[in-house]
Amino acid sequence: MKISPATLFxxxxxxxxxxxxxxxxxxxxxxxxxxxxxxxxxxGLNLLTGNSGQISLCHSxxxxxxxxxxxxxxxxxxxxxxxxxxxxVLIAACLGTLLSLPTRRLRGIxxxxxxLGFLQLVQITLEEMADLTGGVRGLKxxxxxxxxxxxxxxxxxxxxxxxxxxxxxxxxxxLLASRxxxxxxxVRTSPHASQALGVSVDRVKLIAFALAAxxxxxxxxxxxxxxxxxxxxxxxxxxALKQITFIVVGxxxxxxxxxxxxxxxxxxxxxxxxxxxxxxxIYALILLGFLIFVPRGLAAALERFxxxxxxxxxxxxxxx
Amino acid sequence: xxxxxxxxxxxxxxxxxxxxxxxxxxxxxxxxxxxxxxxxQGEVVTFGAYAALVLTQLALPYxxxxxxxxxxxxxxxxxxxxxxxxxxxxxxEFTLVMATFAIGLLIKGLISLKFGDSAASxxxxxxxxxxxxxxxxxxxxxxxxxxxxxxxxxxxIGFFKYTKMGKxxxxxxxxxxxxxxxxxxxxxxxxxxxxxxxxIGALSGLLVAPLIGINPEIGHLILRGLLAAVIGxxxxxxxxxxxxxxxxxxxxxxxxxxxxTFKNLVPxxxxxxxxxxRPHGLFGTAEAKRV
Numbered sequence: 331m332k333i334s335p336a337t338l339f340x341x342x343x344x345x346x347x348x349x350x351x352x353x354x355x356x357x358x359x360x361x362x363x364x365x366x367x368x369x370x371x372x373x374g375l376n377l378l379t380g381n382s383g384q385i386s387l388c389h390s391x392x393x394x395x396x397x398x399x400x401x402x403x404x405x406x407x408x409x410x411x412x413x414x415x416x417x418x419v420l421i422a423a424c425l426g427t428l429l430s431l432p433t434r435r436l437r438g439i440x441x442x443x444x445x446l447g448f449l450q451l452v453q454i455t456l457e458e459m460a461d462l463t464g465g466v467r468g469l470k471x472x473x474x475x476x477x478x479x480x481x482x483x484x485x486x487x488x489x490x491x492x493x494x495x496x497x498x499x500x501x502x503x504x505l506l507a508s509r510x511x512x513x514x515x516x517v518r519t520s521p522h523a524s525q526a527l528g529v530s531v532d533r534v535k536l537i538a539f540a541l542a543a544x545x546x547x548x549x550x551x552x553x554x555x556x557x558x559x560x561x562x563x564x565x566x567x568x569x570a571l572k573q574i575t576f577i578v579v580g581x582x583x584x585x586x587x588x589x590x591x592x593x594x595x596x597x598x599x600x601x602x603x604x605x606x607x608x609x610x611x612i613y614a615l616i617l618l619g620f621l622i623f624v625p626r627g628l629a630a631a632l633e634r635f636x637x638x639x640x641x642x643x644x645x646x647x648x649x650x
Numbered sequence: 651x652x653x654x655x656x657x658x659x660x661x662x663x664x665x666x667x668x669x670x671x672x673x674x675x676x677x678x679x680x681x682x683x684x685x686x687x688x689x690x691q692g693e694v695v696t697f698g699a700y701a702a703l704v705l706t707q708l709a710l711p712y713x714x715x716x717x718x719x720x721x722x723x724x725x726x727x728x729x730x731x732x733x734x735x736x737x738x739x740x741x742x743e744f745t746l747v748m749a750t751f752a753i754g755l756l757i758k759g760l761i762s763l764k765f766g767d768s769a770a771s772x773x774x775x776x777x778x779x780x781x782x783x784x785x786x787x788x789x790x791x792x793x794x795x796x797x798x799x800x801x802x803x804x805x806x807i808g809f810f811k812y813t814k815m816g817k818x819x820x821x822x823x824x825x826x827x828x829x830x831x832x833x834x835x836x837x838x839x840x841x842x843x844x845x846x847x848x849x850i851g852a853l854s855g856l857l858v859a860p861l862i863g864i865n866p867e868i869g870h871l872i873l874r875g876l877l878a879a880v881i882g883x884x885x886x887x888x889x890x891x892x893x894x895x896x897x898x899x900x901x902x903x904x905x906x907x908x909x910x911t912f913k914n915l916v917p918x919x920x921x922x923x924x925x926x927x928r929p930h931g932l933f934g935t936a937e938a939k940r941v
Contacts, residue, residue: 385744432926438743439687440929443876447921450873454914571751578748610759617752621745622737 365596366495372588374545380583382538383518391452394565396550411474415551426543468561581627665792667898668799672854673875674890690754692872698855723852731844774860
């Protein structure tokens with residue numbers, strides 16, 4: 331089996347993070363876990379928005395679904411988290427498909443509005459069904475346990491999140507290199523041309539929505555386990571905008587972009603701690619700045635100024 | 651429900667709805683001319699409310715406050731359009747949507763930086779004692795809001811119909827390229843469309859402040875304004891106003907008929923159903939595109 335340098339790098343990185351984690355306190359590990367969860371959700375959104383070109387303002391709603399469904403499955407039916415989270419992912423993906431059935435006919439701002447409406451529906455429903463979801467006061471998530479009923483400590487949860495995040499990156503990379511990845515990009519570039527070439531645009535949009543919702547559900551389920559507490563406010567418009575900022579800053583349509591954007595922006599609140607009151611303004615300026623001046627994001631900048639010169643140098647040496 | 655109660659509710663619905671109508675107008679005007687849906691319009695409303703608060707605290711008379719808010723809103727819109735929207739007006743729709751969201755976030759961030767998250771209140775300059783006529787109570791503030799909305803709507807309709815700039819805007823909304831070839835300065839059309847819309851947005855902030863108080867979250871009104879614009883079809887001025895009033899009425903009546911628990915769901919269900927079945931609204935025209 332031939333292993334590409336990127337895969338090798340990924341495996342080494344996951345191993346390094348796992349080892350580094352064992353030396354860290356609970357707070358850095360918590361932050362790292364949150365960053366990885368953001369990476370997972372950004373990967374999903376980037377497939378939908380970056381690759382297939384569909385605006386979605388309700389990515390955080392699918393995260394909410396994942397978080398609430400998995401927590402309630404654990405609370406009500408006593409399912410262990412490693413069963414509850416996959417169930418939640420499936421349910422989120424199904425709902426994503428259902429939402430896409432009518433919305434896939436909409437374009438641009440109309441799609442933005444429909445997804446914004448869906449976000450509000452989910453949020454209001456979560457707030458009003460207080461008997462089940464705890465409403466605005468939130469829901470305390472039970473500690474995750476494994477076979478023997480012992481609660482997992484934070485380091486083991488971190489390892490789970492790390493493994494899932496690594497796998498998600500790998501799966502997304504392979505997905506984009508496969509037929510469906512090419513179809514997603516084709517639909518963004520020209521829906522009419524792809525239709526003419528025999529790509530079913532409707533089907534591709536459906537798949538894109540289902541995938542994005544699935545990733546978001548996964549991220550939401552993990553978030554509930556890591557944080558131990560969820561409330562509807564975490565999954566509102568501002569959360570949806572934050573996720574879009576991840577992929578805009580990182581780079582639309584690129585796996586590297588999702589990873590970079592989500593990690594850099596997850597670190598940002600910690601860096602901005604001394605000037606906390608300015609954080610909203612800084613966030614908005616970053617988003618605007620990237621939209622206007624760096625529309626292809628950090629990933630493209632990295633490729634241009636770091637990776638491609640290195641590659642060129644290596645290549646030149648070989649040819650000499 | 652008695653007839654009197656129904657009428658009383660209708661009055662309340664129309665007066666809330668006329669605020670929504672103004673917000674919807676402020677959304678529709680730049681969309682019509684430049685094709686940009688301004689998601690920051692909610693924060694423009696917040697800006698108008700705070701501007702009114704500051705000007706009132708300077709002890710200026712009410713008419714001056716109204717004028718000041720409108721001028722500040724208009725100038726702010728023109729500046730924002732020049733600095734932030736014009737460089738990316740040719741960009742894909744996604745970029746524009748996100749840029750207006752970012753502008754909204756920026757305005758909101760600056761406002762909460764300056765004024766904090768706590769609520770303030772702005773007294774209405776009118777007598778709180780309602781007028782009683784035909785057994786119905788008419789709140790003077792609501793009547794004033796209604797009067798303002800009527801005035802703004804008629805002026806906007808007149809502007810589009812009779813003035814040179816209004817006609818230019820209509821031409822640009824049909825075909826920007828052809829309008830440019832006919833000697834219309836498209837950039838100045840965009841500038842004026844933004845200026846007018848943000849002036850209207852700021853005015854609606856001033857009007858709504860006495861009813862719901864002032865806090866950085868007033869911007870949520872944009873959701874109602876967007877629904878109104880969708881009902882009206884996004885391209886029709888009269889449609890937007892009708893949509894606003896309709897949203898106000900639906901909201902007031904659904905609170906009584908359905909109960910408070912799920913009444914908040916109604917506008918959003920309506921928004922999605924409309925988008926699924928009549929995305930060009932009740933008054934708009936379907937967009938035809940040559941491939």
